[in-house]
Amino acid sequence: MYEPKPNPRKEYREQEGRRVEDSATIAQTFHSLKSLTLKLAYFRPGSFTRNSEIKYTVNLAHAKARFRFNCPNDQCVGGDYDLSAALANAVAAKETTQSGEIICQGWRCQTAIGTIRCEHTLKYTLTAAYLESGEPAGFLDADAAKVAVG
Numbered sequence: 388m389y390e391p392k393p394n395p396r397k398e399y400r401e402q403e404g405r406r407v408e409d410s411a412t413i414a415q416t417f418h419s420l421k422s423l424t425l426k427l428a429y430f431r432p433g434s435f436t437r438n439s440e441i442k443y444t445v446n447l448a449h450a451k452a453r454f455r456f457n458c459p460n461d462q463c464v465g466g467d468y469d470l471s472a473a474l475a476n477a478v479a480a481k482e483t484t485q486s487g488e489i490i491c492q493g494w495r496c497q498t499a500i501g502t503i504r505c506e507h508t509l510k511y512t513l514t515a516a517y518l519e520s521g522e523p524a525g526f527l528d529a530d531a532a533k534v535a536v537g
């Protein structure tokens with residue numbers, strides 16, 4: 388009988404990918420949010436030199452509220468970064484900026500499962516703007532129309 392070689396890294400990513408896909412969009416989840424920009428910087432374990440930094444404006448109508456980012460370590464198993472709670476907290480408190488860092492709790496590679504943590508670090512800054520009460524949420528219109536039609 389053919390038994391596929393287990394690939395915990397791939398299985399984890401697929402499972403998490405489905406969970407992201409099943410979650411609502413940011414626009415559907417956080418009605419008060421007007422815009423969101425994100426700055427992400429990645430650091431190797433024990434290093435203070437950042438590997439890469441990206442800054443972008445999040446598309447609220449398409450990005451998912453399960454706000455997840457892949458670990459830059461391409462051998463990482465079971466890790467990655469989840470900014471869902473940081474985003475939810477920032478929106479709940481109507482904070483305009485929130486910064487923090489998350490250390491990847493995955494395993495460094497498939498042969499290090501159970502022994503060595505990945506520990507790549509993500510430093511993030513969320514910058515958010517909020518709708519005034521009564522201000523129409525322009526970006527919601529397209530999706531709202533679609534929902535109304537069915």
Ligand SMILES: [Zn+2]
Nearest residue numbers: 458463491505
């Ligand atoms: Zn990792």
